[in-house]
Amino acid sequence: xxxxxxxxxxxxxxxxxxxxxxxxxxxxxxxxxxxxxxxxxxxxxxxxxxxxxxxxxxxxxxxxxxxxxxxxxxxxxxxxxxxxxxxxxxxxxxxxxxxxxxxxxxxxxxxxxxxxxxxxxxxxxxxxxxxxxxxxxxxxxxxxxxxxxxxxxxxxxxxxxxxxxxxxxxxxxxxxxxxxxxxxxxxxxxxxxxxxxxxxxxxxxxxxxxxxxxxxxxxxxxxxxxxxxxxxxxxxxxxxxxxxxxxxxxxxxxxxxxxxxxxxxxxxxxxxxxxxxxxxxxxxxxxxxxxxxxxxxxxxxxxxxxxxxxxxxxxxxxxxxxxxxxxxxxxx
Amino acid sequence: xxxxxxxxxxxxxxxxxxxxxxxxxxxxxxxxxxxxxxxxxxxxxxxxxxxxxxxxxxxxxxxxxxxxxxxxxxxxxxxxxxxxxxxxxxxxxxxxxxxxxxxxxxxxxxxxxxxxxxxxxxxxxxxxxxxxxxxxxxxxxxxxxxxxxxxxxxxxxxxxxxxxxxxxxxxxxxxxxxxxxxxxxxxxxxxxxxxxxxxxxxxxxxxxxxxxxxxxxxxxxxxxxxxxxxxxxxxxxxxxxxxxxxxxxxxxxxxxxxxxxxxxxxxxxxxxxxxxxxxxxxxxxxxxxxxxxxxx
Numbered sequence: 001x002x003x004x005x006x007x008x009x010x011x012x013x014x015x016x017x018x019x020x021x022x023x024x025x026x027x028x029x030x031x032x033x034x035x036x037x038x039x040x041x042x043x044x045x046x047x048x049x050x051x052x053x054x055x056x057x058x059x060x061x062x063x064x065x066x067x068x069x070x071x072x073x074x075x076x077x078x079x080x081x082x083x084x085x086x087x088x089x090x091x092x093x094x095x096x097x098x099x100x101x102x103x104x105x106x107x108x109x110x111x112x113x114x115x116x117x118x119x120x121x122x123x124x125x126x127x128x129x130x131x132x133x134x135x136x137x138x139x140x141x142x143x144x145x146x147x148x149x150x151x152x153x154x155x156x157x158x159x160x161x162x163x164x165x166x167x168x169x170x171x172x173x174x175x176x177x178x179x180x181x182x183x184x185x186x187x188x189x190x191x192x193x194x195x196x197x198x199x200x201x202x203x204x205x206x207x208x209x210x211x212x213x214x215x216x217x218x219x220x221x222x223x224x225x226x227x228x229x230x231x232x233x234x235x236x237x238x239x240x241x242x243x244x245x246x247x248x249x250x251x252x253x254x255x256x257x258x259x260x261x262x263x264x265x266x267x268x269x270x271x272x273x274x275x276x277x278x279x280x281x282x283x284x285x286x287x288x289x290x291x292x293x294x295x296x297x298x299x300x301x302x303x304x305x306x307x308x309x310x311x312x313x314x315x316x317x318x319x320x321x322x323x324x325x326x327x328x329x330x331x332x
Numbered sequence: 333x334x335x336x337x338x339x340x341x342x343x344x345x346x347x348x349x350x351x352x353x354x355x356x357x358x359x360x361x362x363x364x365x366x367x368x369x370x371x372x373x374x375x376x377x378x379x380x381x382x383x384x385x386x387x388x389x390x391x392x393x394x395x396x397x398x399x400x401x402x403x404x405x406x407x408x409x410x411x412x413x414x415x416x417x418x419x420x421x422x423x424x425x426x427x428x429x430x431x432x433x434x435x436x437x438x439x440x441x442x443x444x445x446x447x448x449x450x451x452x453x454x455x456x457x458x459x460x461x462x463x464x465x466x467x468x469x470x471x472x473x474x475x476x477x478x479x480x481x482x483x484x485x486x487x488x489x490x491x492x493x494x495x496x497x498x499x500x501x502x503x504x505x506x507x508x509x510x511x512x513x514x515x516x517x518x519x520x521x522x523x524x525x526x527x528x529x530x531x532x533x534x535x536x537x538x539x540x541x542x543x544x545x546x547x548x549x550x551x552x553x554x555x556x557x558x559x560x561x562x563x564x565x566x567x568x569x570x571x572x573x574x575x576x577x578x579x580x581x582x583x584x585x586x587x588x589x590x591x592x593x594x595x596x597x598x599x600x601x602x603x604x605x606x607x608x609x610x611x612x613x614x615x616x617x618x619x620x621x622x623x624x625x626x627x628x
Contacts (some may be wrong), residue, residue: 027451034452042464159544159598161551162589165567165581173574181574269457273548287460288552291467299467309453 009281018287028311033123035036036088040081043072043296043303065096086306094297098290103297107283111305114275114282116191118267120198121205130208133217133256134249134326149218153210160270164204164277172200173275183280191280201278205270207264213256220255224248254321268306268313338528344605353599357594361587365410374404376561384573384580392579397569402580403457409561410587412522413550424542428488433519433527436496447493450486458545459481463554480545484538495530499523511565529606533628535566536599540592547588557564563588 067073072080087093093103136145155163172181183197191198199203224230227247233247272284279285290298345351374380374391381388381395391400435446446601456464462479465620469475499505505522549555550564556564570580 031448031451031455034448035455038452038456039464045469153597153600154593157540157544157592158589159548159592161548161564161567162585165571165585168571169574169578169582174578216474266457269459272463273458273552276552287463291463292553294467296467299464303456303460303464306457306460310455310457 017319017322019174020322021315024315024318028315031311032308035311036085036304037081038312039303039307040084043300044080044084070095070097084300086302093301095293096298098293098295099297106298107286107305110281110283110286113185113191113198113280114271114284117198117201117205117271117275117280117282118264121202121209121267122260122264124202125206125209125263126213126256128206129213130217130256132171132210133214134221134244134252136214136218137221137225138244148214152214155207156211156215158208159206160204160273161277163207164200164274167200167203167207168277181278185280185281193290194231197280199272201280204274204277205267208270209266212263212266213259216259217252217256220252221248224251227251250324252325257321257324258317261313261321264313264317265310268309336489338532341529341532341602341606345598345602348368348601350597350604354594354598354601357590358598359594361410361591361594363416364407364536364587365414368407368410372404372407374401376400376405376408377559384570385574386577389577392614393583396577396580397573402566402577402583403569405561405566406583406587409563409566409584410571412473412556413543413547413563413588414591416473416480416540416546420477420480420542420546420628421484421535421539423477424484424538425488425531428485429492429524429527429531431485432489432492433496433523436493437500437515437519437523444473446489450489453459453483453486456483456542462545463552466549466554471549471557473556476546476549476555480542480549483545484541486492486537488534488538491530491534495527496523499526530533533599533603533606536595536602540599543588543592 072083075083087252091104093107096106099106132148136148139145168181169175171177171179179199180197181200183194183201185191185194185197225247229251230243230247233243238247242259271282274280275282276288277282283305286296286298287302289295290302346355347484377400378397380401381391381399383395383397383399385391385399391401391403393406396402396405431450433618435443453461457478461483462476465475465479466472500523505518508518509521546555549566550562551568553565553568555564556562558569566584567581570577574581
């Protein structure tokens with residue numbers, strides 16, 4: 001296709017993937033703008049008087065007035081939104097209502113810790129899932145395949161906090177005490193400086209995401225193994241490892257990339273419960289605390305960060321999956 | 333005849349091995365949660381025993397963090413989770429189907445508008461979306477049902493939209509269109525009845541997620557307020573005493589796990605029957621099938 005249409009003027013035509021990236025980024029920016037509107041509406045405008053909700057029984061007219069001024073609740077809603085959005089874009093996130101600290105100072109170190117948690121879990125989970133999926137596909141309908149498929153069906157359905165509690169019971173309290181039950185990091189230390197504290201939160205998240213990656217990888221690998229080009233390669237008498245690595249695997253990668261992307265997105269929500277369960281100082285735990293304290297500026301920033309992560313990861317996943325698809329690399 | 337299609341799918345699924353196992357697991361938990369409040373004679377909020385004491389003659393599962401009877405609290409603490417999960421699922425499936433079918437059938441501007449909203453809602457993880465709404469209005473139960481249902485709607489809408497796109501091209505739809513029937517009636521009477529099978533599969537999947545999210549919110553402390561017995565809340569209240577009385581955590585956690593595993597196993601059986609996935613073909617759940625072809 002590409003070769004046939006090559007001729008006059010093709011140099012000016014943008015690369016198909018560049019075009020895709022541009023249009024996806026544009027759509028992503030619009031989505032994020034609407035997301036910011038939703039976040040703003042849900043936390044600051046919707047219920048009438050946010051200041052009253054925050055102060056509750058402590059609401060004296062004086063304090064109400066002070067808080068309204070601090071949150072700019074005395075201005076009109078559009079003015080509040082523009083002020084808040086321009087703050088987001090310029091990096092002025094305001095101060096926490098709970099302790100008066102700048103919001104960014106509170107969120108930034110936690111963001112790093114959460115990123116470590118998600119990255120380590122994502123990498124380990126993907127490796128295990130891809131490996132198990134490939135092996136199960138090769139052993140299709142044999143005992144190993146059946147056993148692991150049933151296990152994955154069961155584990156898929158387990159809530160994160162049940163998996164986490166089970167691990168705490170097994171390794172940190174009742175059955176044995178080889179690992180710490182809570183992952184409290186002393187202030188000023190980073191997650192990677194205390195790897196033993198990461199073990200149980202990472203294990204919980206890995207157990208929750210592996211079944212999805214496994215099942216996708218298995219399905220994609222079976223499809224690739226039963227395809228004409230793999231049969232052709234086999235008939236040519238190529239060695240098994242070559243058929244697997246050079247012919248089957250590359251065609252199973254795009255589907256797996258999609259699932260790994262989906263799972264990273266899932267992790268963005270999954271960390272909330274897991275961080276809370278293990279007292280791990282990340283943005284998930286910060287979000288739960290902020291919701292308990294009705295700390296609006298912190299809630300707003302963390303929700304926007306998580307949504308931005310979703311939009312960004314979606315674009316990355318699509319582009320990587322496209323780049324990894326041998327058939328789709330050529331423009332249609 | 334097609335009105336009973338979903339029923340026949342469910343009964344055929346129940347007869348498969350996975351379906352039977354799933355149904356038995358769900359049935360057990362439902363029996364505990366629904367029958368429990370009638371069986372227990374001990375009040376779930378009375379202080380009857382020393383905090384975190386182990387199993388004793390009066391209290392077979394011991395006491396909780398405040399010395400209340402764990403068994404009584406387990407028996408009384410499940411029905412609301414079932415009710416809220418069912419309500420959230422119903423709400424999400426109804427809103428999502430309405431949006432998905434309208435988007436696919438009406439095309440053009442409504443389609444664009446609905447799918448844009450879907451993209452926006454998808455950017456919020458379900459739990460985070462619920463937490464955000466709860467932050468100001470407070471953990472009202474109706475709000476949690478609404479938030480969880482709404483966070484399901486985008487995925488349901490996507491599935492229903494792609495199914496509707498296929499069906500609205502069929503001859504019987506074209507024939508009714510030529511008779512000048514209103515779009516609203518075509519969607520309700522011609523298209524919807526043909527989507528019952530994917531809808532049944534999708535509902536099962538969403539039910540499992542609803543239970544996970546609502547129980548998770550309770551675990552985080554955003555559900556029924558403390559004195560009430562509630563499985564998710566019990567796990568959180570009693571986990572500091574794991575060493576002393578593990579039953580106060582293990583039993584509610586196990587019941588939630590059995591419930592979600594049961595609904596998921598039964599949904600899997602339904603998906604196989606409904607989508608014609610027999611044991612010689614691939615074991616792909618709707619979620620995977622969706623992710624495989626997801627033309628995002």
